[in-house]
Amino acid sequence: MQAALGFTRPLLKLALAGMMLAIALLIGTQASKADPSTITVFAAASLKNALDDAAAAYEKSTGNKVVISYAGSSALAKQIEQGAPADIFLSADLDWMDYLGKAKLIDGSQRLDLFGNRLVLIAPQASAVSLKIGKGFPLAEALGGNHLAMANVKSVPAGKYGSAALNKLGVWTAVEPKVAQADNVRMALALVARGEAPFGIVYETDAAAEPKVKTVDVFPEDTHPPIIYPVAVVRASRNAEAAKAFIAYLKSPEAQSFFTKQGFTIIKQTG
Numbered sequence: 001m002q003a004a005l006g007f008t009r010p011l012l013k014l015a016l017a018g019m020m021l022a023i024a025l026l027i028g029t030q031a032s033k034a035d036p037s038t039i040t041v042f043a044a045a046s047l048k049n050a051l052d053d054a055a056a057a058y059e060k061s062t063g064n065k066v067v068i069s070y071a072g073s074s075a076l077a078k079q080i081e082q083g084a085p086a087d088i089f090l091s092a093d094l095d096w097m098d099y100l101g102k103a104k105l106i107d108g109s110q111r112l113d114l115f116g117n118r119l120v121l122i123a124p125q126a127s128a129v130s131l132k133i134g135k136g137f138p139l140a141e142a143l144g145g146n147h148l149a150m151a152n153v154k155s156v157p158a159g160k161y162g163s164a165a166l167n168k169l170g171v172w173t174a175v176e177p178k179v180a181q182a183d184n185v186r187m188a189l190a191l192v193a194r195g196e197a198p199f200g201i202v203y204e205t206d207a208a209a210e211p212k213v214k215t216v217d218v219f220p221e222d223t224h225p226p227i228i229y230p231v232a233v234v235r236a237s238r239n240a241e242a243a244k245a246f247i248a249y250l251k252s253p254e255a256q257s258f259f260t261k262q263g264f265t266i267i268k269q270t271g
Helices: 009-034 046-063 073-081 092-103 139-143 159-168 172-178 187-194 203-207 240-250 253-262
Strands: 038-044 064-072 089-090 112-116 119-124 147-152 178-183 199-203 213-218 226-235
Touching: 038 046, 038 073, 038 203, 046 064, 046 203, 046 240, 046 253, 064 073, 064 139, 073 089, 073 092, 089 240, 092 119, 092 159, 119 159, 119 187, 139 172, 139 199, 147 159, 147 187, 159 172, 159 187, 172 178, 178 187, 178 240, 187 199, 187 203, 187 213, 199 203, 203 213, 203 253, 213 226, 226 240, 240 253
Parallel strands: 038 064, 038 089, 147 178, 147 199
Antiparallel strands: 089 226, 112 226, 119 199, 119 213
């Protein structure tokens, strides 16, 4: 049969291999066209609820997939510095974005400030405590032998804002020995939610996202640096155009509604 068709066995095998290769290439091309872009976002832990909602809406409308890694901004910046494959960095303060900017690890032309927040003192929902934040307020006395839950005060933005506020109010020296430091603000929130700490310092949006805690009082804005969430495309991104598109979406009214619902403020863009 093979001789009648004009093929020898080696030529037949070669022809079949060529056909299989062509089919594989065709299938591969069609699959690559069908595969949506995947955007990897490294984001501050305090953004979780709002950013999850925004990402889900974006995926539904575009077909692109958004993979988000949440942690303290300091940890994420260090991971990017070490070569972690992120497309976008969304920090909870300017310092860590500046850190990556100085190292030329972000695209400065794609950097912008997106959201604002407020700093609050929280307690477990069942707590009957009442404290008014002010100069010299008795936080150390209210803690007694217990701990104040905070994010790391040396590196994590929420912890840095919190220690700055307590310093400005003249109570940090008394409170510092009682601080239980967590790796990120959501872990500090969890300590209070579980009743393991009678007080904590977190963002207003964190308190709103956790029904097991309540806000005792809000820190005056002049006690700490402005809370600003900047975003930028990571320079090493292999998906920069998709990353830019997602950042553009975060500036849209639809996306911003997810953040204002959680209590974030929107920073108006200029230019």
